[in-house]
Amino acid sequence: MKLFNLPDLGEGLPDAEIVRWLVKEGDKVALDQPMVEMETAKAVVEVPSPYDGTITKLCGQPGDVIDVGAILVEFDGDGSSAAAPVATQPTSEQKTAPQAPAGVTVASGDVFKLPDLGEGLPDAEIVRWLVKEGDTLALDQPMVEMETAKAVVEVPSPFAAKVAKLYGQPGDVIEVGAPLVSFGEGGASVAVAEPETMPVEEKSGDAGTVVGAVQVGNQVVAESASAVIKALAKKLKVDLNQVTGTGANGAITQADVKQAKKDGKLVGTATVSAAAPAPVEAPVGDENPLDFKASPAVRAHARRLGVALSGCRASGKKGSITKADVDAAVGSSAPVARPASAPASGGGLPTVQVSVEPQSVRGVRRAMAMGMAKSHATVVPTTLMEDADITSWPKQDSLARYVRALVYAAKIEPALNCWFDGEKFERLVHPGVHVGIAVDSPDGLYVPVVHDADKKDAIAVRARVQELRQKIESKSLKQEDQQGATVTLSNFGSIAGRYGTPVVSPPQVAILGTGRFRDELRLTDKGISKRKMLPLSLTFDHRACTGGEAARFLAAVIEDLQKAM
Amino acid sequence: MAAITLIEAVNLAMAHEMGVDKDVVLLGEDVGANGGVFRATDGLQEKFGKERVIDTPLAESMIAGVSIGMAAQGLKPVAEIQFMGFIFPAVDQIICHAARMRHRTRGRLHLPMVIRAPFGGGIHAPEHHSESTEAIFAHIPGLKVVIPSNPSRAYGLMLAAIRDPDPVIFLEPKRVYRIEKHEIEDNGEEYPLGVCFVDREGTDITLISWGAMLHETKQAAEKLAQAGISAEVIDVATVSPLDIDTILESVEKTGRACIVQEAPKAGALGSEIAAEIAEKGVMNLLAPIGRVSGYDTVMPYYRLEKQYMPKVEHIVEEAKRIVEYR
Numbered sequence: 001m002k003l004f005n006l007p008d009l010g011e012g013l014p015d016a017e018i019v020r021w022l023v024k025e026g027d028k029v030a031l032d033q034p035m036v037e038m039e040t041a042k043a044v045v046e047v048p049s050p051y052d053g054t055i056t057k058l059c060g061q062p063g064d065v066i067d068v069g070a071i072l073v074e075f076d077g078d079g080s081s082a083a084a085p086v087a088t089q090p091t092s093e094q095k096t097a098p099q100a101p102a103g104v105t106v107a108s109g110d111v112f113k114l115p116d117l118g119e120g121l122p123d124a125e126i127v128r129w130l131v132k133e134g135d136t137l138a139l140d141q142p143m144v145e146m147e148t149a150k151a152v153v154e155v156p157s158p159f160a161a162k163v164a165k166l167y168g169q170p171g172d173v174i175e176v177g178a179p180l181v182s183f184g185e186g187g188a189s190v191a192v193a194e195p196e197t198m199p200v201e202e203k204s205g206d207a208g209t210v211v212g213a214v215q216v217g218n219q220v221v222a223e224s225a226s227a228v229i230k231a232l233a234k235k236l237k238v239d240l241n242q243v244t245g246t247g248a249n250g251a252i253t254q255a256d257v258k259q260a261k262k263d264g265k266l267v268g269t270a271t272v273s274a275a276a277p278a279p280v281e282a283p284v285g286d287e288n289p290l291d292f293k294a295s296p297a298v299r300a301h302a303r304r305l306g307v308a309l310s311g312c313r314a315s316g317k318k319g320s321i322t323k324a325d326v327d328a329a330v331g332s333s334a335p336v337a338r339p340a341s342a343p344a345s346g347g348g349l350p351t352v353q354v355s356v357e358p359q360s361v362r363g364v365r366r367a368m369a370m371g372m373a374k375s376h377a378t379v380v381p382t383t384l385m386e387d388a389d390i391t392s393w394p395k396q397d398s399l400a401r402y403v404r405a406l407v408y409a410a411k412i413e414p415a416l417n418c419w420f421d422g423e424k425f426e427r428l429v430h431p432g433v434h435v436g437i438a439v440d441s442p443d444g445l446y447v448p449v450v451h452d453a454d455k456k457d458a459i460a461v462r463a464r465v466q467e468l469r470q471k472i473e474s475k476s477l478k479q480e481d482q483q484g485a486t487v488t489l490s491n492f493g494s495i496a497g498r499y500g501t502p503v504v505s506p507p508q509v510a511i512l513g514t515g516r517f518r519d520e521l522r523l524t525d526k527g528i529s530k531r532k533m534l535p536l537s538l539t540f541d542h543r544a545c546t547g548g549e550a551a552r553f554l555a556a557v558i559e560d561l562q563k564a565m
Numbered sequence: 566m567a568a569i570t571l572i573e574a575v576n577l578a579m580a581h582e583m584g585v586d587k588d589v590v591l592l593g594e595d596v597g598a599n600g601g602v603f604r605a606t607d608g609l610q611e612k613f614g615k616e617r618v619i620d621t622p623l624a625e626s627m628i629a630g631v632s633i634g635m636a637a638q639g640l641k642p643v644a645e646i647q648f649m650g651f652i653f654p655a656v657d658q659i660i661c662h663a664a665r666m667r668h669r670t671r672g673r674l675h676l677p678m679v680i681r682a683p684f685g686g687g688i689h690a691p692e693h694h695s696e697s698t699e700a701i702f703a704h705i706p707g708l709k710v711v712i713p714s715n716p717s718r719a720y721g722l723m724l725a726a727i728r729d730p731d732p733v734i735f736l737e738p739k740r741v742y743r744i745e746k747h748e749i750e751d752n753g754e755e756y757p758l759g760v761c762f763v764d765r766e767g768t769d770i771t772l773i774s775w776g777a778m779l780h781e782t783k784q785a786a787e788k789l790a791q792a793g794i795s796a797e798v799i800d801v802a803t804v805s806p807l808d809i810d811t812i813l814e815s816v817e818k819t820g821r822a823c824i825v826q827e828a829p830k831a832g833a834l835g836s837e838i839a840a841e842i843a844e845k846g847v848m849n850l851l852a853p854i855g856r857v858s859g860y861d862t863v864m865p866y867y868r869l870e871k872q873y874m875p876k877v878e879h880i881v882e883e884a885k886r887i888v889e890y891r
Contacts, residue, residue, distance in 0.1 A: 014689045014867065041691075213689050214603070216743040220568040223717035223747050227762040227800070234811060235757040254754055290820050293848035320848045 001164055001182070002051060002075040003111070006066045009038060009045045014213055015067045016040045018060050027055050035073060051075050110159065111182045114174045117146060117153045123175045124148045126168050136162045143181060159183055229257060236261040239269065293320035302326045365444035375503050378422055380542040383501045384554050387533040390517060392564035399465055400458040401561060402489050402514055407433045407454045409556035410487060416553040417486050419507035420544035427544055436485030436505070437465065439472055446472050447505065449485045493517065498535045509544040512557065513537035534561060568746035574716040575605050575681070575737060578723035579643055581753050583613050586641065589727060592619040593628060593645030602647055603683055603742060625651050629658035629680065636676035637666065641727055649684035649736065650693040663732040664707030679726045679733045685777050685827055687740035687874055689867040696864050697828035702734045703805035709733045709758060710805040714779035716747035718802060721756025728755060738777035759803045761811040767797035770884050771815040773838055774825040775801040778875065782825045785880035794888050804834050809841045816842055820851035821887045825880055830858035852890035855883045
């Protein structure tokens with residue numbers, strides 16, 4: 001048996017009326033032979049046969065309106081098919097499986113359409129057929145496993161009947177409402193009960209000569225009486241708190257509201273004010289943003305500054321908080337750290353909001369940021385790393401030794417004690433050595449300078465470093481204290497860190513990083529011995545110096561550092 | 566008390582008023598013998614006669630013009646425009662005469678008339694039948710524009726529209742003509758025009774809608790509730806003049822607003838509501854106002870109609886975005 005469903009006859013019209021059958025049941029028809037004249041809202045159209053075959057059933061009489069996609073003609077199954085019937089898309093007006101009374105005999109050609117398998121999912125995939133065409137099924141016998149987006153479901157047979165046709169192969173996706181199985185003759189049957197969640201859709205006999213299809217539902221819904229009463233009270237400006245209901249269970253009726261209007265029970269006339277609405281219970285420490293009137297921009301401003309709106313005056317119109325109010329509240333109110341609050345959407349991890357506001361970067365820290373960025377943008381840095389053996393050192397101030405080593409290396413290899421101008425391609429090899437010393441402070445990075453380090457002895461170097469530290473502490477460091485360095489020392493090892501990649505500060509071309517020294521077992525001429533090792537990292541600007549110059553410089557540093565005194 | 570659909574409620578209200586007020590007459594294409602394409606006037610000609618239920622030629626301008634004449638002379642015509650898409654030939658009569666007659670005659674004439682039209686998409690009708698052009702009439706001073714969202718409101722608001730002394734454009738969301746039923750007592754009790762109905766109370770966001778979209782909006786509110794978001798749902802009902810006070814009061818409470826409309830987005834009623842909220846309620850806003858709309862395009866043929874229509878998920882998504890806005 002083959003089914004021919006009414007195809008779209010043009011212009012997307014949803015249905016058409018049968019004007020006249022050109023064939024009758026039992027006729028043999030040829031492919032493309034006109035079968036029926038159909039009238040759409042636009043034109044009368046002849047519908048040709050899609051098959052060579054014998055017509056077993058004509059569905060409808062002249063004057064009947066057939067929905068596009070509904071069955072129009074049934075053919076004998078032996079007809080050799082030519083063109084495939086136009087694909088039918090289930091339309092909302094198509095009848096879903098009708099609720100037939102129990103015991104109805106299945107007519108040949110009953111088509112079982114895929115019901116909603118739950119949750120309103122639009123389609124399901126055939127996993128496996130459990131029956132085959134020609135099988136005789138019992139009522140409720142599982143026919144097929146279907147996979148929805150949610151689960152694999154067995155679909156039971158709605159009839160005790162013989163399977164005429166299975167629609168689709170495993171892997172095919174079937175839309176809800178599309179044919180799944182058609183049945184041949186069978187015994188007593190019971191229609192499958194529709195899932196209750198499925199809206200009952202049927203073509204009302206009284207829908208009129210309508211273009212299109214109006215969805216029909218039989219669900220009886222209650223009107224929201226309170227919404228109507230409140231709306232009426234709003235219109236009549238009646239204070240519902242003063243109205244006594246006379247309806248069922250004391251409900252206020254429209255008549256009550258109208259009477260209250262006559263009695264002058266208007267908003268704002270209550271002698272005893274109605275109980276103030278209970279304050280919305282807010283988590284302790286959180287403020288309800290709706291308690292404050294403020295424009296979104298002002299709210300954002302307050303959030304940026306970490307100011308709680310509760311700490312602001314409301315000097316604006318109608319008690320709103322202005323930007324000036326927020327600014328005035330800065331400092332006077334403690335910034336509010338908002339507690340973690342669960343999002344209203346529920347589920348998942350709660351979002352956490354804290355009032356960490358960005359601080360503007362000023363002064364020394366800003367200078368560091370700009371200096372580093374400039375270095376990164378211009379310098380071609382290369383870092384060499386090596387250890388110096390300082391086992392022979394007496395207890396002494398290592399900083400003075402580092403300075404001395406730099407002075408020594410600058411004498412051996414002046415190319416690193418130098419300024420370089422990458423734009424003009426000039427370099428200035430300094431005769432003197434002025435060592436910048438990186439000093440970490442809460443304000444940021446200072447690099448005060450030990451000028452003329454090559455002319456100072458250890459005591460003088462130490463005195464100068466001490467002086468600079470005090471100046472940093474008392475914030476009395478002068479501009480000239482920070483200018484003129486020809487090479488820089490970063491003693492990060494006084495805190496932690498073995499090697500590093502110190503950043504050259506242009507126009508200088510080199511910086512020596514001294515790491516944290518450590519005891520190490522070393523293989524020496526005298527066998528294995530414990531040595532105190534000082535890790536060194538020398539970064540140089542490869543635009544200004546060669547690798548050889550840098551390596552020689554580092555070697556000289558090590559040579560000096562490895563001296564006992 | 567029978568449970569009836571929205572379209573039956575329209576019929577019931579007209580029948581009620583015709584029964585109590587002999588000045589009420591119906592006219593339109595196929596409203597008489599046929600009972601109306603959607604059966605809005607089914608049985609009324611039989612009941613009230615051909616003099617009070619008048620089949621007209623296919624001439625919308627004439628339908629509106631005759632209604633104006635009747636109303637000016639004391640009748641209370643309820644005219645049907647078969648589909649909103651056919652209302653445009655009548656626009657000259659509606660805008661240039663009906664809307665301004667009271668003003669033009671300094672109050673000597675007023676027009677107690679109703680123009681009914683089924684509107685909106687979702688029933689697989691040709692595209693021209695499916696548009697939501699309520700904003701065109703909402704923009705015109707002198708017209709009231711009323712859109713019921715359920716059977717009870719269709720009954721109550723239709724009665725109010727007929728009894729109103731001035732022209733009312735009564736737009737019926739045909740997609741929900743038969744989607745649900747209400748038990749309605751035919752007691753002649755009208756609903757107030759010019760006020761919103763708060764259909765669901767909530768604290769996190771105000772969803773504002775009207776007509777057929779109320780159904781999606783209410784479902785969205787239900788889904789949001791499952792996600793822990795408490796949505797207030799407002800049925801605007803009378804889209805002009807707009808009851809902005811109820812909307813502002815709600816937004817003051819929730820701090821957030823999302824407007825749901827079937828019409829295209831640009832220049833629509835949602836734009837006006839959003840502007841009013843922004844003008845008068847900005848101090849209460851915790852997030853930008855959201856809109857869920859149709860697209861700024863001609864209504865597609867019905868194969869793409871579903872793609873055009875705003876869906877429950879769209880509303881849920883937009884509401885969540887607004888609620889989670891920081």
